[in-house]
Amino acid sequence: MKKIILGCAILAIAGYLGIVGYIYHYDQQRQPATADSDINTILTKHGCDYCHTQSAELPFYASLPVAKQLMQYDIKTGSRHFDLNPTLNALRQDGAVPEVDLAKMEAVLQSGEMPPLRYKAVHWSGELGDADRQTLLNWIRAQRERFYTRPGTPEALRGQALQPLPESLPTDAQKVALGFRLFHDPRLSADNSISCAHCHQLGAGGVDGRVTSLGVNDQHGPINAPTVFNAALNFSQFWDGRAADLQQQAGGPPLNPIEMASTSWEQIIGKLDQDARLKADFQRVYADGFSGDNITDAIAEFEKTLLTPDSPFDRYLKGDDSALTAQQKRGYQLFRDNKCGTCHTGENLGGQSYEVMGLKADYFADRGNLTEADNGRYNVTKNEADRHRFKTPTLRNVALTAPYFHDGSVTSLHQAVKDMLKYQVGVTLPDSDVDDLVALLDGMTGKYQPSAPPAN
Structure with missing residues (x-):
C-alpha cells in the first residue's frame, strides 16, 4: 500500500512538473502580436494579459475542467479591477497610457501582490524579477514625465502619481x-x-x-x-x-x-x-x-x-x-x-x-x-x-x-x-x-x- 501511495505521489509530482515545465516554455515563447517594446514583452512574458484582457491566447489547460472555471473567475475578477488593453494599445502607438492604469500598475509593483500565488504556482515565469520590476517602475515614471507633467513642475514632483x-x-x-x-x-x-x-x-x-x-x-x-x-x-x-x-x-x-x-x-x-x-x-x-x-x-x-x-x-x-x-x-x-x-x-x-x-x-x-x-x-x-x-x-x-x-x-x-x-x-x-x-x-x-x- 505504501508503495502504491508513493508511486501515486511520484506520478503526481512528475505530472505537476511536466505541466509547469510546458507552461514555463509556453510563457517564454509568447510574443506580442504587434509590438516588440521591452515593456510589452515584460507584460506578455509574465502573463499579465491572461487575466487583464479578454483576448489573450490562453494555454492548453484553460479548457480543462476545474482549471477552466478557475481561469474564467480570475479573468472576470482581473478585468473588473484593471483592463490592460488601453495600456497595450498605447504601447503599440507610442502614446499616453491612462494615468489610472499607471497608478494601478505602480501600486501592485511596489506591493508585490501581483501575480497572485495561485498563478505563480503553475506559471514559474510569472514571478517578476527585480530587473523587470524596476524597468516597469522606471517606465511608469517616464510616462508621467512625458505626458502628464506640466512645464515648471518641481523635480521632486515629476513622475509622481498625485x-x-x-x-x-x-x-x-x-x-x-x-x-x-x-x-x-x-x-x-x-x-x-x-x-x-x-x-x-x-x-x-x-x-x-x-x-x-x-x-x-x-x-x-x-x-x-x-x-x-x-x-x-x-x-x-x-x-x-x-x-x-x-x-x-x-x-x-x-x-x-x-x-x-x-x-x-x-x-x-x-x-x-x-x-x-x-x-x-x-x-x-x-x-x-x-x-x-x-x-x-x-x-x-x-x-x-x-x-x-x-x-x-x-x-x-x-x-x-x-x-x-x-x-x-x-x-x-x-x-x-x-x-x-x-x-x-x-x-x-x-x-x-x-x-x-x-x-x-x-x-x-x-x-x-x-x-x-x-x-x-x-x-x-x-x-x-x-x-x-x-x-x-x-x-x-x-x-x-x-x-x-x-x-x-x-x-x-x-x-x-x-x-x-x-x-x-x-x-x-x-x-x-x-x-x-x-x-x-x-x-x-x-x-x-x-x-x-x-x-x-
Whole structure:
C-alpha cells in the first residue's frame, strides 16, 4: 500500500512538473502580436494579459475542467479591477497610457501582490524579477514625465502619481465673460426658472447639496449632481461619461426634459435674441451669433476657469511640510496604504477612469431598489462589463459636496470613507483611522477665485 501511495505521489509530482515545465516554455515563447517594446514583452512574458484582457491566447489547460472555471473567475475578477488593453494599445502607438492604469500598475509593483500565488504556482515565469520590476517602475515614471507633467513642475514632483492643481488653464477672456453670463442665465430653461448655477452653486462646492437635483416644475433628477469645480480636468463628463468634454456636457441639461426642459436650441435662442446687449456682445465674439454650439462653447470656456488650487494638500505636495497637520499626514499614509490614489490620481485626484461600484462587496445588493442610473457606464456602451461602472469622482473639495456617491445616499464624509473602504478596498478600519482619512480629505479643499463678472 505504501508503495502504491508513493508511486501515486511520484506520478503526481512528475505530472505537476511536466505541466509547469510546458507552461514555463509556453510563457517564454509568447510574443506580442504587434509590438516588440521591452515593456510589452515584460507584460506578455509574465502573463499579465491572461487575466487583464479578454483576448489573450490562453494555454492548453484553460479548457480543462476545474482549471477552466478557475481561469474564467480570475479573468472576470482581473478585468473588473484593471483592463490592460488601453495600456497595450498605447504601447503599440507610442502614446499616453491612462494615468489610472499607471497608478494601478505602480501600486501592485511596489506591493508585490501581483501575480497572485495561485498563478505563480503553475506559471514559474510569472514571478517578476527585480530587473523587470524596476524597468516597469522606471517606465511608469517616464510616462508621467512625458505626458502628464506640466512645464515648471518641481523635480521632486515629476513622475509622481498625485499632482497639485494648476493655477489656471488657457482661456479666451471674451468667451469666459459670455460663458459666465450664460451659466447664470435662467432663460436656458423652459420656464426661465433654472440656470446652470441652480444645481452647480459656485458658493457651495459647485453642487446644490441635494440627493438629486430639482429641475423644472420641481422634477427630481435620477442622479446626484457632480461638482463643476475642476471638471475641466476630467477625462469625460457626467457619472456615466456620456459627454466627451465640457461643451458636450453643457449641451445636455438645457434640453433634458427633467432638468431645464427646453424643447430646442431655437426656443432658447428666441429668448436670448430679445436681449439686445447680450446679442451684440455675443456677435462680437461669435460672428455667426447665437447657436447651440456657440452657447455651449462659451459656457465650457467659463467652466475652464473653475479651478480650486492652493489647498493644504497642494501646498504639501509642493514641499510645504507644515501645510498638513499631524492627523492629516497620518491620513495620507492610510490613503497610500489602502491604494486610494490608484483611482483618485493625477491633478484632479479622480475623474480619469470608470470603476465598478462594489469591487469587494455588493453595494447594490446591500442598498437595494436598483434604478436605471445604477447601471452607470453600461447605459452608454451597452457592454455588460460596464454595468455599475462610474467615473471616479474628484476628491477635491469633497468636504463641501455632500451627499456622496452617484445616488447621493450617504450624508457624511466619515460614512462615505467607511463605505469606500468596505466596497472598494475590502477592509474595515478603526474609527480613528477613518477620522484621519477624513481630516486629509478636508485638506483637499482649495480656493476658488471668481472671474470678474462682466459689466451690465
